[in-house]
């Protein structure tokens with residue numbers, strides 16, 4: 478496999494062209510796993526997940542004025558109302574007409590478990606029966622917390638340490654399903670209407686670190702994040718959203734330009750030979766290209782650093798030498814490092830690094846001037862910790878043929 482974009486002779490416009498071609502290939506592949514159109518069995522259209530323009534369009538289709546979109550947006554995303562009859566600024570006859578054509582739904586909750594440490598895991602079921610997990614991780618000291626959202630059911634990548642990676646990609650989640658996870662988690666804590674401005678929020682940050690690779694479902698993820706960031710609705714700042722990627726280099730540029738959200742990189746190894754094994758996508762986009770894309774990432778600054786996630790696996794990637802190499806790799810970047818002791822799951826042979834190793838590794842990074850907190854697993858007792866998510870959903874047979882072929886052809 479060639480890696481032409483890492484060559485220093487390649488000009489920036491040639492790099493753009495290469496990346497553009499690669500982006501198109503990624504998006505064409507992503508379309509094979511598109512979610513079903515969000516329409517109920519009785520033909521009603523789901524309004525959650527539509528952009529403002531699309532919302533105006535569907536209203537025009539039923540003979541209503543597009544300005545109604547603003548009113549509906551407020552009820553759906555600011556007030557969190559799902560019942561048209563409760564939209565009190567809308568006249569009764571119009572409420573009835575809206576209910577005839579549309580719904581404001583949520584994914585249905587299959588199970589909800591709350592851990593000893595208050596982490597809460599939701600298993601959501603979507604209209605076609607597929608399922609994905611969402612986790613709320615409360616801050617230990619303050620009344621705020623992170624919602625960890627899934628972007629796909631399963632994952633095409635098969636990182637050797639990750640439970641989700643053992644589940645084939647079933648399909649991408651749609652914008653409605655991605656926003657819906659956040660809204661349904663918020664229902665569970667009753668946090669409506671959306672707090673305005675800097676008013677404290679319980680569900681205060683979003684991390685796209687659940688099941689799946691968000692940059693392999695870019696369009697739906699981007700649409701969902703734009704809805705969540707819209708100032709007249711949920712209004713969560715782009716500074717409070719972090720997308721984690723295993724390193725889909727060509728899509729990182731787009732994500733930075735269009736969304737400006739924070740970036741987390743699942744690094745896990747500092748040498749290509751080891752990273753090729755742990756994160757097989759590295760064979761396509763090796764470490765040098767990944768780091769170069771981080772240097773280009775427009776939304777990064779000293780106040781908004783790129784997070785490098787590093788799972789500490791005993792005897793595999795946790796030596797002093799590797800810590801020093803890690804520091805060398807991130808030098809010059811506004812960066813911080815999250816050290817995550819490997820979370821075991823049934824069937825994996827890896828073990829977490831020892832406490833002493835973790836402390837020593839962290840110290841080397843901190844001595845170089847970077848923050849390197851050790852992230853103790855949360856929600857371990859309910860299998861909600863990083864890399865432990867997996868559902869029973871399976872790919873339906875008619876998809877199996879085409880997708881298996883593409884899996885084999887480029888090892889993603």
Ligand code: SAH
Nearest residue numbers: 639686689690721722723743819820863864
């Ligand atoms: N696909 C994206 C986002 C989802 S994975 C990515 O890989 O970044 C979310 C995070 O969980 C990643 O940092 C991943 O490396 C980490 N993770 C996966 N398996 C883990 C495990 N067994 N123990 C600890 N962290 C794990």
Ligand code: SF4
Nearest residue numbers: 632636639642689723
């Ligand atoms: Fe997919 Fe991320 Fe798990 Fe790798 S770590 S298999 S990219 S979800």
